[in-house]
Amino acid sequence: MYRFGETGRCWRLVVIGGGSAAAIQVRQGDVPPQDTLVIADRLGTGMEFLDNSILQSYADELRLSRHQETFRLGATGQLRPSAAQFDAYVRESLLGSGATLKSARVLEVEGEAGNFLLHVLNGDGRMSYERAEAVVLATGSTPRTPPPGWAEAGAVSHDVVHRERARQQTSRWAGRTVLVVGSGNSAMQVASLVASEAAEVVVLGNRYVGMFPTESPDKYSWRAPSQLACELVAKSAQECGRPGWHTTCVRHLVYDRLGVRDGEITWTYKAGDNQNPLGSRSLSGRCRHARGRLIGEGGSAWEESRRIEETAVVWATGSGPVLPGGPLIELLARDADGSLLTDEAGRTSMDGIHALGACAGQRAVNETTPALVRGRLPLPELLAGRGVPVDSEVSA
Template sequence: MSQAGPRPGRWRLVVVGGGSAAAIQVRRGDVPPQEVLVVAERLGTGMAFLGHSTLQSYAGELLLSGRPEELRAVMRPGDLRPSANEYDTYVQESLMRSGASVTLARVMDIQQDAQGFVLSLRTPGGVRRQVYADGVVLATGSTPRRPPEDLRAAGAITYDTVHRELAAGSTRRWEGMSVVIAGAGNSAMQTAGLMAPDARDVTILANRYIGMYPAESNDRFAWRAPSQLAYELVVKSARECGRQPWNVPCVRHLVHETLTADGGAIRWRYRETDNLGVLGSHSTAGRCRHARAHRVGGDDADGLWEETRRADSTVVVWAAGCTPVYPPGELTGSLAREPDGTLRRDAHGRTDVPGLHVTGACAGQRSVNETVPARTRGPVTGPASGEEPGLPVERVTA
């Protein structure tokens, strides 16, 4: 492989990751792409499991560079938002046309040397090699957060499993079952809408009420368009459930206090006072034939209710957000972390190890349109927005 680092055998910058954050770092960062090596196990967004599902963000919010025509080229004419598959293609092509070199490999370790860093790689074919760099940017994205141990023992799955099985044409896991989805955001709401047609009933257990954007919330990370389906089903199912003919899938939304699994049962508790809003008032005890609950502590228990489902007839889906992923190794393991699991960094994405930077989910940036490249050459402004270096022939190695 031809390398174009500042001196033979060493790269000016290695970007670890093959998703949107990596593409933004390469195309909008302060190091010319010709001096950058991208190392990733796979090129493309980490949300590829969504398949043909339409993303909630508009095309203009998802741009990786100052060239919107590149995203439009992979979208169907007239669409405002790309599908996950279309966006995955866009991310791949954005990296391939950037001018950076790309190596498909897993980073097994990152160590410091006298001049910068040594990265130990393993290719898909099992070949091990090392690359050398002045600086490193971790742009490795995130993965769905795993459920607690008691729920895993009861068979709980993460929400991406639902999308993958639907993409394979299978609904057997939850067909005719009670479904309990733990999560407050768009992932929980949208997963509920996908599972509802085949499930016996669906209960969304949230730790807080998010609300629809922009009617109920000004937070652009609140529920957006695809979540509207689950929102409407909650209201309609409370009115339809138990009536003949019963044509609307039963979906409930509760702000809950606890969710546990023990003795072959799934249990959750909630308070009436936390569920007085639009969705909660349609989901508490007595609202539909699936809301079988009993008071905890008697009539004076401040509206505390408990519901129970048999574990062998219930599927628990964990949709409680994502957690950043990092390459293994002593150096990355020693980096200071914030309470949310992201690495401690300054406003320029610099960690406490000189030359080691983070961007994207690793830096607490929640979406593409708030992802900014790390400044790897000090507090010097890189290319202006919309400007990019020339685009030489791409180089890819395995």
Template sequence: MSHMGSRSGRWRLVVVGGGSAAAVQVRRGDVPPEETLVVAERLGTGMAFLGRSTLQSYAEELLVSRTPGELRAMLPTGELRPTAAEYDAYIKESLMNSGASVTLARVLDIRRDADGFVLTLRTTGGERRQVHADNVVLATGSTPRKPSAEWQSAGAITFDTVYRELSRGDIGRWAGNSVLVVGAGNSALQTAALVAPDARDVTILANSYVGMYPAESDDRFAWRAPSQLTYELVVKGNRECGRRPWRVPCVRHVVYESLDLVDDEVRWHYREASNLNQLGSRSLPGRCRHAQGRLVSNGAWQESRKRGTTTVVWAAGSTPVYPPGELLTAMRRNPDGTLPHDQLGQTDVPGLYVTGACAGQRSVNETEPARTKPTACVLGVREPDHVEQLSVTADV
């Protein structure tokens, strides 16, 4: 890890972030690593909280370079997919050995100067410093989307809290409670499986039915590998719930229309017509002892849980994170929180680029490095084969 500085006193590129998007930018971008400074509070992915959980993509799908087998070489023999901890170590090694200079620091501000950008940093030792750059790439990743202030005040937590507390053996938030997991994707399903052994019952409240890949969907962002366990729990739990011997935790999946806090209850509404899928059809009232919905109109049901004995877990996706400062705060945002940008990753501010979650790229293998100058490929001319292949398909 180097100290800050360059031969000219100014970096051609500063990459803000220390995760997979930053590694892709450094190792596959158009600026030589020797002319690049990486600034991050920590090196590694935002998935570190998953710990020993196995990721749902294969090792070759998670590469940040064009070197086949690079990640597989770090895994135990016979393993196709890394754990979150193994992948975190891979990202750290990728950045440390990339040839770029790396500084652990928090970015306090980014502003323009006559020649480019000035970044104000606070190092891990508390020292404030400034670095200068011609170009800046934001590769700062994302964080789990938080529930509203109302739901937070009612005790709702984000799904990463479940992983962190479970890793410490702390199940107090959900043990013996009804658990409502709000979300439709892999995070929701996999979180439901984590709390199921200790919860009284688990209901996944989704705004849509995603389906298992590839049996029900050809979308690579549909439910993947570890979510299969929850899929089975819904089916088997429905068959066994309330019947002796009861061996499987009760997990349900409901596509809901509304979710509210009403007095001392958490209340949601759903329609039978929206739940005639493989899991919803097993989760409707009458199918298990925990499905105690009240028919409020033709095909519409209302269900509720007491707030004091219910844990609400938010697993409704993620949102990009950015450094503070007037420049970034003033920039316009897309509805999903990303910064508008062109096909090169260039934002509204000349010389300021985005990649990864900040650019709306949903997975490692969908991540493309920002290009600080036009390339033949972007201009419509095919690049040589040795630089043509940028990614493969599958999400983390």
């Protein structure tokens, strides 16, 4: 058992993570950078897998500091940076912040005597330990992996497609039917990413999200890069199979049931669930790819199947939080989606442990606000009042 006395300095603050949330905490938080240790297994955004893809946010929405910065985010006249440009910006921001940076992975956070002991796995495989008065979790999120039953179909999460694309590896989807499971921007963007090599692309969503702002006022609905997938659905609906048309057939369906069995992937869908601009152009009968078997009554529900060996399945159903291990972290109150429950000061249900960014359910960089660490205020009523187990065992 390791104890604080066996380690060196006790940091005023340790921030875990090396993405935009960590940079915002160091740059805008209330603990000076010189009193802060950042432990990250990588410096840069967790969106780095998007590589040269253009982000949805405008450069101004991605600022990490309130002060004038010398580093430019993208080229002059460029409205939105690529993920690779943003990655470099986050890294520069952390490197120039004045905080102490440690390249390592925190395996566990342990509480004792009002402080915290962090179990740290270093790049060389050696374990070391850091002490902190307060901890900020800025550990981000990771794309959800396909459910276990989908291993048989070789399903992968959407980041795998981006990574392979960046290495110019297209064999997973080239010449195949690509089924993209998901409703949001990740699904739409991966659909257009594979469209030039796939034999056909079908996006299978559980709802129709629509384009921002023409179809939905929600800023998290489909944004500009997703427009290309919308356009491909409409264009291929008119032209798939016609002489001279070589672009891949792309469809968008709100599905009813989706399953994999006996070497086949099968999905069902109803006309009633697809009364929208893309669904109405994707129903059975529209082209040679859309060959549904009529099921149910009234001729308005269909079933389609593809052989597994002719298909690539891509999961794009959102992200789940990434957190270090240990019983203390497991005790923290969570939201329904698994992200940490925090108040507006970034406090979790455990005194001295704070969280911000994607692991705390914040969906965008410009919604990420620094945790207020210095004042050890009473634990928020917000957390206690929601029947959440509030544990202040380690309070100073």
